[in-house]
Amino acid sequence: MSQKPSTRKNAKSSSFTLFAKIIKFILITFIITAMVGGIYVTKIILTIAKEAPEVDVNKFLALSQPSIILDDQGNQMDILHSDEVRFPLKLEEMGDNIKNAFISIEDERFYKHEGVDYKRTIGVTLRDILGQFTGNRDMQGGSTLTQQIIKNTFLTREQKYERKIQEIYMALQAEELLTKDQILATYLNSVYLGGSANGVEAAARQYFNKSAKDLSVIEAAYIAGTTQSPSNYYAFSQSSMANPSKYINRTKLVLNAMLKNGKITELDHAAYMNQLDTEGIAFTRTKIVSDKYNFEYFTRPTIDQVRNDLKEKLGYTDEEINDLISYGGLVIHSTMDRDAQEYTIGVLNDFANIKAEYMHTSKDPAGNEIDxxxxxxxAFSAVDYRTGQVKVLVGGRNIDEPSTSNRAYYSPTFANSVLRQIGSTTKPLTVYGPALDTGAITLGTPAKDMQIDPKExxxxxxxxxxxxxxxxxNVNFRYTGFTxxxxxxxxSYNTVSARTLYTISGNQxxxxxxxxxKFGLVLPENPVASNLALGSNVNDNKDGGNPLILATAYGAFGNSGVVTESILYTKVTDSSGxxxxxxxxxxxxxxxxxxxxLVYDVLKDIVAKNVPRARLTSMPLAGKTGTATNENNLPTxxxxxxxxxxxxxxxxxGSDQRKPLLVPGSxxxxxxxxxxxxxxxxxxYLQEGLPVTNVTRPSGLITASFCKESGGIPNEQCYVAGTVASDLFVSGTQPTTICDVHTYEAPVIDPTAPTEPGNNGNGNGNGNGNGGN
Structure with missing residues (x-):
């Protein structure tokens, strides 16, 4: 008896065999792909690693290369300390508390790894890969102490895999060339720890007025905790003083890490936690920066501009900028004319060139107020207005202290900025320039020098x-009528300035x-009449102007109406050039x-008639005076x-206190x-040796006569009345109609009128009665 074939079983066997083959094929393909991919990735990694800079042991141990600033001739003018100080110590001079705190929170396997903590690196890499899908990428947190020094000393701060690969490769090299203690000492002496402190000794002095070796466990834990975000955990910032919990919690995190790593006992840990909860941290704030730059008033604003550009143009954080300036060996090429800067300082320091005083209230030793x-x-500033390069920037006179008010410079990020009311220097910028430019007036428009009367x-x-x-x-309380x-x-008639602003069409x-x-003035969002017409301000240092702002703005009158941004440096290079x-x-x-x-031509008259000593050479000069006053109308x-x-x-x-300015001895x-x-x-001095020339007059300007009272073409009676003037006009805006204020009517002669006695009508009278000529 023959058996029936097991069709179902054979089919199952056949299906299983096919499935197994597919799985086998997939596995083999995966293995081959992984091998090929691994070889390919390895090749890429090796290529990137080979492009890494050489690990220079001397540079590694040197902590940093100081950044410097050069003048416009390439000569060094200042070494930048960036308001940060370090006091290098030998490792054995630092004390165990600070070493234990840093290693516990920053690199707990420091003495076990060979430059790279692979466990942390893999964790950070996976987190970053996940972040690519969530939009929250973060490659921070995986670097060892060695890697951090490599990053700060040799590489950029970009969060890219290429930089990370080079960082790992160079860290492995560094650990072959240096001992662990050398690496740890370098890190602890160089790490930025908030405020002005670079390194643990500077931080210990800044926060607690003691040496690093004398720090308590809590104090050491606080300092170690600042490394993650020095500005955020800076104890003396306004936000930290308002909310100490953020740095307290960070300090607790460090203490937890120290407990985990066996650096403190559980009993001590509990005591420290209780102390933080009940007493907080007792700081003794100490100033550790007292050095002054050679060119205080130019160097600090230049650093401010560089910092802002590193942040806005390159995306650096504040911490990265601090590191770059501290470690990067930057070379900042400034625009300063050293000779002119020094000459200006000398001129301003000589009181014979200033001749103004103010009454200053102070207290005598007994506490009595005395005047x-x-x-x-x-203060003074000068700019090459075509290139925008600032040649002179002097923010005060006879100042020996660092970081004082810079009365010539303003920036929202510069702590010592100054803005003041600019008086009548505003008129060409906010009144006459705009009115002429929009066609509201010409130089032939009648100007009424009379107060604005609410009735009329x-x-x-x-x-x-x-x-x-x-x-x-007006400044002298005199008014001339039509002019x-x-x-x-x-x-500088205030009355005409106010009336002219009113003539601008639209929202004046x-x-x-x-x-x-656009000229660069810092104006309130909702200015009032006196801000724009007379140059007042709302709050000093909040709105207004200063010498650099005005120098920048007035450059437009010599530069065909173009305002060129003023710059304090031309370029910045790194330590490799x-x-x-x-x-x-x-x-x-x-x-x-x-x-x-047109404005330039008018401003030349001001120099010629009002301030002739402002022009000591044959070089043309145009300009505007300005006076700001207090509530009692006294000049400040x-x-x-x-x-x-x-x-x-x-x-x-002026004076920082806005006191009335007095004639010396009066x-x-x-x-x-x-x-x-x-x-x-x-x-x-600035223009010594330069060829005498003039600002180029553009095409499209003509000279025409007009009547001062009507603005029309003068007639015979305008000349009789003495109201005829001439000035420059943009072609097409000159007067086109005859004056309608002054008219001439011929006398009516009656031919039948009797002859006057003594007049025989032959024109040979005796002269009595016609002697009015």
């Missing part, structure tokens, strides 16, 4: 919210504010070339801003012309 006369402060000028008074008073006052725009600018304040901001920052200034056409020249700030064919520059005289207040002495000397 003493104090020499006024002064209600619309203007409403705009300025002065319906309850006449406004504004010219040129004379109003030269005479918004248009004026936009022009002012590679350019990491190149500073190319931005430029903006703020005024039409014709408008800029004296300004001059000017422009020549080569430089724009501005000078300020109670009389000073006048706005006192800046001309120092200003003239400095500008003459």
């Amino acid at each position: 003493t006369r104090t020499e006024a402060q002064a 000028d209600r619309p203007i008074a409403s705009l300025y919210n002065t319906l309850n008073r006449k406004w504004p006052n 010219t725009i040129r004379q109003a600018i030269v005479g 304040f918004e248009i004026s504010k936009n022009y002012g901001k 590679n350019v990491i920052l190149e500073n190319i200034p931005k430029s903006e056409q703020v005024l039409r070339p014709q408008t800029a020249y 700030d004296i300004w001059f801003a000017g422009v020549s064919p080569y430089y724009s520059a501005s000078m300020w005289i 109670n009389n207040t000073v006048i706005s012309f006192i800046t001309q002495v120092a200003y003239g000397k400095i500008m003459a």
